[in-house]
Amino acid sequence: MNVEERIKTSEEIPLERRTIIHIMLVANGINEKLAIALKPFDISIQQFNVLRILRGQNGKPANLSTLNKRMVSKMSNTTRLVDKLILKGYVERHTCPSNRRKVEINITSKGLDRLLKMDDVVSKTETEMLDQFSEHELKQLNLLLNQFKS
Template identity: 40%
Template sequence: MGIKKILKINANLPISKEVVISIIHTTCLVNSKLNDVLKPYGVSLQQFNVLRILRGQNQNPVTLSTVQERMIAKMSNTTRLVDKLAKKGYVEKKINKDNRRKIDISITNEGLLFLEEISKLIDSTEKDIISSLTKDEAYNMIRLLDKIRLIANK
């Protein structure tokens, strides 16, 4: 169903507006579906993203700024996300040896086990979300979104 029908828009929209509204609406739907999967585990999509970033460091600690720059959705409350994960025992924070003003963050073994468990659910949900697309359509969507991001990042 088209975005104009979903949102009950009767007016003719410029194509640019229809595309942007469609992207935003779809992003919200995808985020909602992924958050629904994570909700029973007490983590948000952003916390899940932090855990994946830390897992990718292969047990090497990173600073908060490194986590922030690698986040899918850039936000200012990364400190709070990390604090919540630390309270759950999924990440560990230590003062940086070279610069005492910085905090090193690393994923714990408990965090790795937790991530392994919920990653399977997220992977399955992601596959379900794009199940109506052929492989070629999925690659084409990636290519088209890459083109839009090039302009949007300027």
């Protein structure tokens, strides 16, 4: 993808700005592709992400602040995100017995089951997007990305 072509500009873009725009374009593309892949499951990327985190807990319940810390894109409202997953029967929420301010969130077996199927299409999509890259290039890209100031 050529940046100038994509945003239809004839003017030359300074290298720094071009880099920022480039990253944003690629990230939007990734989002779009993943959203399409997950569409048949009627689930958003964020919801998928939460399910994956919960699975990674290996049965150990997570609370909202844990989820927030581990999410790729920080949500300002994890409560409502979890609400949606409960409605779908993919997670359960209980008040934490040791600290009733907290909630314990677990993935259900139904959630685990669906997640397994989502994994397939997501992995396939990820591989498709990156099949132009050699392993060395992927490593190089990760190293460069590390230099961004967070």
